[in-house]
Amino acid sequence: MIRIENVSKVFNAGNVDEVSALKNVSLEIEAGSFVVIVGSNGSGKSTLLNLILGSFFPTSGKLFINDNNITQLPEHERSKWISMVFQNPANGTAPDLSILENFRLAALRSSNKTMKIGIDDDFVELVREKIKKLDMGLEDKLNQPIGSLSGGQRQALTLLMGVMDKTDVLLMDEPTAALDPKSAQKIMELAKEINATLGITIVLITHSLKDALQYGNRLLMFKSGVIAKDINHDEKQNLTLNEMYDWFV
Amino acid sequence: MSQFYLTALQLALCLGPMAMGIFISMKVFNIPDITTDGSYTLGAAITAILMSNHLPLYVVLPISMLSGAIAGTCTGFIHTKLKIDALLSGILIMTALYSINLLVMGRSNVPLINTLSIFDIVPIFENAQLNQLLIAILIVSFLIFFIIYLLKTDFGLAMRATGNNPIMTKALGINNDRIKIIGLALANALTALSGFLVAQYQGFADINMGIGIVITGLGSVLIADTLKKWFNIKKINGQIILVVFGCFVFQFVLAFTLSIGIDPNMLKMVTAVFVLLIVALPKISQRLIKK
Ligand SMILES: Nc1ncnc2c1ncn2[C@@H]1O[C@H](COP(=O)(O)OP(=O)(O)O)[C@@H](O)[C@H]1O
Ligand SMILES: [Mg+2]
Numbered sequence: 285m286i287r288i289e290n291v292s293k294v295f296n297a298g299n300v301d302e303v304s305a306l307k308n309v310s311l312e313i314e315a316g317s318f319v320v321i322v323g324s325n326g327s328g329k330s331t332l333l334n335l336i337l338g339s340f341f342p343t344s345g346k347l348f349i350n351d352n353n354i355t356q357l358p359e360h361e362r363s364k365w366i367s368m369v370f371q372n373p374a375n376g377t378a379p380d381l382s383i384l385e386n387f388r389l390a391a392l393r394s395s396n397k398t399m400k401i402g403i404d405d406d407f408v409e410l411v412r413e414k415i416k417k418l419d420m421g422l423e424d425k426l427n428q429p430i431g432s433l434s435g436g437q438r439q440a441l442t443l444l445m446g447v448m449d450k451t452d453v454l455l456m457d458e459p460t461a462a463l464d465p466k467s468a469q470k471i472m473e474l475a476k477e478i479n480a481t482l483g484i485t486i487v488l489i490t491h492s493l494k495d496a497l498q499y500g501n502r503l504l505m506f507k508s509g510v511i512a513k514d515i516n517h518d519e520k521q522n523l524t525l526n527e528m529y530d531w532f533v
Numbered sequence: 534m535s536q537f538y539l540t541a542l543q544l545a546l547c548l549g550p551m552a553m554g555i556f557i558s559m560k561v562f563n564i565p566d567i568t569t570d571g572s573y574t575l576g577a578a579i580t581a582i583l584m585s586n587h588l589p590l591y592v593v594l595p596i597s598m599l600s601g602a603i604a605g606t607c608t609g610f611i612h613t614k615l616k617i618d619a620l621l622s623g624i625l626i627m628t629a630l631y632s633i634n635l636l637v638m639g640r641s642n643v644p645l646i647n648t649l650s651i652f653d654i655v656p657i658f659e660n661a662q663l664n665q666l667l668i669a670i671l672i673v674s675f676l677i678f679f680i681i682y683l684l685k686t687d688f689g690l691a692m693r694a695t696g697n698n699p700i701m702t703k704a705l706g707i708n709n710d711r712i713k714i715i716g717l718a719l720a721n722a723l724t725a726l727s728g729f730l731v732a733q734y735q736g737f738a739d740i741n742m743g744i745g746i747v748i749t750g751l752g753s754v755l756i757a758d759t760l761k762k763w764f765n766i767k768k769i770n771g772q773i774i775l776v777v778f779g780c781f782v783f784q785f786v787l788a789f790t791l792s793i794g795i796d797p798n799m800l801k802m803v804t805a806v807f808v809l810l811i812v813a814l815p816k817i818s819q820r821l822i823k824k
């Protein structure tokens with residue numbers, strides 16, 4: 285469960301380029317839910333995700349995850365609860381490391397990286413099985429540098445890496461923005477499956493209103509740093525694309 | 534083989550640890566660390582002082598490596614915690630180390646007389662020079678294995694990923710600052726080990742012995758980098774071995790320049806031009822290919 289209490293974020297406070305990216309936002313996200321966030325550029329969506337991830341800290345307000353106060357916890361210490369799929373596929377993987385090596389680190393997200401060789405036959409098999417399900421032919425390229433793959437492939441792998449280790453929350457910031465339609469759909473379906481089968485809470489930002497309508501059981505719309513709409517699962521059933529377009533005019 | 538080249542080979546081996554250290558800071562962590570000039574001399578200074586006080590090698594070796602590790606930790610701390618540019622952090626510590634090294638040695642040159650060097654401890658061959666070579670080869674081989682192993686462990690993967698994509702590693706629970714400090718400590722411990730070896734090989738430590746040594750390590754790493762691209766070597770094993778090979782190439786080029794009678798005072802100039810060539814040639818050849 286994620287709880288956000290009266291969180292504000294001001295960038296460049298006191299300067300001419302001061303921005304109030306989030307204004308006194310409160311939000312509670314139940315464990316196991318799949319929340320989709322839409323909103324115009326600059327409305328504060330990424331700021332919210334980055335605050336949860338810990339890339340920076342709020343100007344005021346508090347953040348909790350499973351009732352742990354994480355407001356001032358550094359990013360690497362809260363990663364035991366949180367996985368992130370970044371908008372830029374390049375951000376989620378280390379390009380010079382092989383697929384296997386990237387997966388190995390992902391499998392250790394919540395534990396110490398020790399002085400032992402962790403990539404053994406069992407681990408290779410485990411990764412191969414998981415990657416095979418993607419149906420992208422990547423299971424034969426486990427030793428290739430991950431940077432040699434396409435953005436869509438890297439994004440799909442990042443998503444799998446996000447659930448290599450136990451996690452409570454999966455944050456996805458426009459994970460499909462850089463991808464072709466087919467890869468994009470694959471990512472969305474995979475997210476849905478992860479949420480349904482593993483019960484992992486997903487918070488996903490998208491500009492695709494179609495996806496926002498199709499996926500998830502709660503829909504938030506951000507406008508100028510506040511949550512302008514909060515649509516629950518039932519309300520979402522009756523929502524149409526046209527109604528959603530109207531939110532933006 | 535002429536004396537020039539034997540010496541070059543021996544020196545290349547002695548400088549191998551430093552080159553591997555530079556590989557770790559520059560290639561693994563992507564940090565241009567030039568603490569090297571200082572930590573190399575520090576390793577040598579501590580070695581010379583402790584050895585002339587007749588401390589056994591098994592005490593001298595860890596202390597000299599530890600001193601390098603502390604120097605690297607200082608640079609890493611300034612760089613990560615105070616958010617100061619890596620180059621500047623390195624220059625600051627390197628500069629401070631000049632005084633520290635003078636303090637350690639008490640004068641600008643400490644000769645090693647009547648001491649048993651690491652190259653004399655197991656006299657397998659009659660020929661002292663062969664013996665030196667053998668010991669150096671053993672040490673460097675051990676280091677190659679150790680570093681290859683290290684970089685394949687989970688911790689080593691974390692090190693490599695941090696230099697490669699710090700955004701990802703933070704999200705994967707890695708404390709980037711801490712691991713960078715450890716990396717710089719390791720790199721400079723290796724550099725100090727080269728100081729330890731060279732001091733015993735040449736029989737003295739000198740306050741100026743480290744000046745410009747970083748370029749030797751850098752050159753070796755750059756040679757390795759060029760060869761890596763030529764032969765399309767992706768595995769980390771190959772890259773480490775290439776770094777040591779780069780060291781050989783570098784020392785042989787210097788030996789060649791000396792052997793054809795170039796003024797030794799011009800050696801630093803030759804070094805700089807050689808490194809410039811290594812860096813510039815791939816770019817120039819690319820441009821020619823495009824035309
Ligand atoms: N690191 C930052 N530094 C300064 N301003 C930022 C930073 N991140 C976001 N902003 C600003 O905050 C506002 C909200 O940005 P963001 O949350 O990225 O919007 P979006 O909804 O498009 O994801 C924008 O005006 C943006 O320019
Ligand atoms: Mg955004």
